[in-house]
Amino acid sequence: MWESFRTLFKNYLRLEKSLSDHSIQAYIRDVEKLEQYLQANGKEKLRPQDVTLEDLQKCIHWIFELGMSATSQARIISGIKAFYKFLMLEDMIKDDPSQLLETPRTTRKLPDVLTFDEIEQMIAAIDLIEMDAKGHEKVSLEGHRNKAILETMYSCGMRVSEVTSLQISQVYLDVSFVKVIGKGDKERIIPLxxxxxxxxxxxxxxxxxxxxxxxxxxxxxxxxRRGRALSRVMIFLIIKELAEKAGITKNVSPHTFRHSFATHLVEGGADLRVVQEMLGHESITTTEIYTHIDREFLRDTLRQFHPRF
Incomplete structure (x- = not known):
């Protein structure tokens, strides 16, 4: 019964919203959480149009009792709301039971940011020479590839999925620009x-x-090394290994390079709208997190250099 609704929702997300397969799967998992709650509580016969606000509230409480964080709860609520918004748009229901569903408060945790020196330390930690089977030195192909990847990530602030899918035909070396295909297949141009x-x-x-x-x-x-596109997991492992080799104890991931790119721009006085454009953020609100990081940077600077702070 729910499967047909999920299929229609999936098609809507792909065709109308132009979301990636990864994002679509996340939304479908959110809806499946609601189904799991109904099945676990003897309400498996309820159709989507029969679900009430009380059912949804009890579902969220059930999720909380499973030990999920407020952030995870908020993510699931967002998916359920999107599902019922779709049902309303398609005239499959008359009332939206998720409209008054409250999202738990989440504290916005500022991500770890690398300093420019730390980024240079990680790049310097890349082995550009390796030993062959006979113990002779040779150029490390993967090392030079990894250096190009890290320099590109820090230069352009790209998402890891954008790096793995980047095409040669999207790199304009003559004018030092790259064309990035971001979320929802939206294109943006970033200086290289x-x-x-x-x-x-x-x-x-x-x-x-x-x-x-x-x-x-x-x-x-x-x-x-097999001539295929790198996976996101592979880039994650490369960066984790380099952070460890460089002696960096921060929680470093591919996204850390994106955060560092944006933070360094804001600290340097870049216009927030320009940063938003280069990051590919749909809303300026998402980009504004970097103004919070910037204030922390200013406070730390005062602590370090101001005699009365």
């Missing part, structure tokens, strides 16, 4: 810094030609 441009040119000319390119990935910029 000189350090990133240099490493990409070296990678394209000296490194990538030595990877065995597989069918379907001829235009993919960053490849693994």
């Amino acid at each position: 810094g000189s350090a990133a441009r240099k490493e990409i040119i070296h990678y394209l000319e000296r490194v990538r030609p030595q990877f065995p390119v597989k069918y379907g990935d001829e235009d993919t910029l960053f490849l693994n």
Whole structure:
């Protein structure tokens, strides 16, 4: 019974909202949580249009008792609200039971940010030379690829999924710009810094030609040793390993480079609208988190240098 509604919702998210498969799966999981609650409490015969606000409130309480954080609860509520908004748009229900469903308060945790020195330490930790089977030194193809990846991430503030899907045809080295396909297949143009441009040119000319390119990935910029596009998990592991080698104890992930890119721009006085455009944020509210980080930076500076602070 719910499956047909989920299928229609999935098609709506893909065709009307142009969401990625990853985002669509997240929304569907949220709806499935509601189904699981109904099944666990003897209400499996309820159709989506029969669910009441009280049912939804009890579902959220059930989720809370499972030990889920306020952030996870808020995520599920958001998905359920989107599902019922879709049902209203399609005239499948007359009243939206999720309209008065309250989202638990979540504290916005500021992400860890790397200093410029820490980013340089991580890049310096990349092994550009490795030993072959006979103990002779040789150029590390993966090391030079990883250096190009990190320089690109810090230069452009791209999401890890945008890095893994970046195509050679989207990199305009002659004018130092990259075209990024972000969430909802929205395009944006980002300037490419000189350090990133240099490493990409070296990678394209000296490194990538030595990877065995597989069918379907001829235009993919960053490849693994088998000639396929890198996975997000692989980039996560590369960055974790480099942070450890550089002696950085912060919680570092690919997204840390995106946060650091934005924070350093704001600290340097960049206009928030420009930062929003380069990050691909739909709302300026999302970008405003970096003004909070900027205030922390100012406070730390005062603590360090002001005699009366």
